[in-house]
Amino acid sequence: MKDVNLERVLVPVSLSGDGEDALKQAVFFKKKMNSKITLIHVTPAASNLKSLVQTELNKRLQARAMIRLIRFAKLQFKGRIPEYVDLRVEIGQHVPTIIEVANNENYNLVIIRKNERIEGLVGKLKMHSADKFVKDIKCPVLSVKDRWTYRGVRNILVPVDIRQQSRDILNWSIYLAKKLNTRITLISVLTVKIDLEKSLAYRKAKLLERSIRDEGIFCEVKIFENTGEDKIETILQYVKHEKADFVLAQGAQDILFGDSQSENFISRLLHDSIKPVLRLGTDRAAYFKSLLNVRVPISIRNEEMVLTEVVMNL
Template sequence: MSSYNLVKTILVPVPLSPDFSVPLQQALYFHEVYGSEIILMNVVDDFVLFPGIVNHKKRKRHNRKAKVKLEEMIKGYFKGNIPEHVVLRVETGKLISTILKIAGQLKCDLIIIKKAERIRKRFHLLKAENADKLIAEAVCPVLTIIDKPTEDGIRNILMPVDIFKKTSNKVAWSISLAKKFKATLHVISVLNIDIDVKDSLAYNKCKRIEATIKKKGIEVNTVILNAAGKPPEEAVLNFMADLMPDMIMIMTHQESILFDNYLGSFAREIIHRSPVPVFSVVPCKETVLDRFMSRTV
């Protein structure tokens, strides 16, 4: 599926409403630099609320209407003909399980989706709890957008670093994206103890990552934040509000011995509160010994 250097296929689940344009516009930025195929997919509810009422013929009719509506919207967006790299698809089923199934079948490299804000909105495509499930169980990166896509492409990418976790997968993706988009990487870590910055693990780890990025010819800035007794996500969100990058990179899972599919608290807070698109990277499996003994980035 995913390769750091290739984003061949992007799955973009969309509602039959004006919100479809937000993830589509973001996907088009990726097409410009990767030549990606964009699959716009509308998922028709499986009528689970009305078992036995809707028969197979009515379901097929409903799907056809959804396909016609989707085609009308996309033709309107492109002011005429739909480009060859944009493929329309309508599926029936539960939203999250269908997205995961199709992403696996098509071996997608990226999923881009607009999610609801934490204030519950009944008819939003992706509510907060659904976003958590999708991101936690996806086998490829997921790019979530709350408000709007980046307006002028991707020029600045923020990458928080946790000193206790191996970050090679996130660094590799960050380097790949920065090279493709000609973006600047902003590497940050949070210091929550009273120690000289240059003596901290956070500083030394960030400097190793900075050196790796510079070797690839990418512009990089490194900043160590002081949490001042606050959770690290608060320090990152405050910094983000000042920098306003075009995208932030995070790891999806909180590492655990069993490597269960769940989101750590830091990832969850960033995903649901970030004002900019969040690129959630699937971490490589690694052992406890790897995590605590490895000195690689």
């Protein structure tokens, strides 16, 4: 199994209180996985000033922001900041700066506090910050709203998409299940009328289930038939009503090409799921390299062997 870890966790905070849940979630992972946490705050740069004056003013802004960040951290940790927590203040634009830090400094996870979806014309014209993070950050991104996993993790829900590669989702499912001592529920929604056991979604889910069970982890498959309603809504309703503590979602390759079903799916999960959503990363370079190395079988040797090749090697 490919090595995965959560050793370095980046947590953006605005110092207005909306970073508390993300920090608490990071501390939970620290206790389970011995993670090191970096709290990062980005403050806007001084503008419309001469270069020398602007540089000096930015230093002052950074120093003041660091004082506020220290106060914020001390408040969260009852007066004493643990050794496993680093504090960092950057000058710049909030979203681009965090994306740059996350991508260039090899963080294993970014945890963000998701806000309410922006409705109306402005929301349609401007990409939400959470969507921007998910689209451009290479490493996994965990979004939390009000329900971080303070009670522990007993069940992780994993939507299965037949269009996407499965190696990462399998590795992370096994890693998290072992570290958190939890079960895995694989879920897929059929959107066409077809015999359940003949569907690729069912066969792919069963192959994943078998691989997860081989690691000594309890895993089950849930397949829903839904030909008339919103597929994403079916999954969201399952998350809402079933005892899943968070959702592990595939990093969508076709999100790289702009608006797509996968992009809409990830965005809906981020904004509408009442439980935390962990979206795995998408490495653009690795993905495009894989496109150039796609191997098409000359002959179909054995249906299960070919399906296994599709699930594990694409």
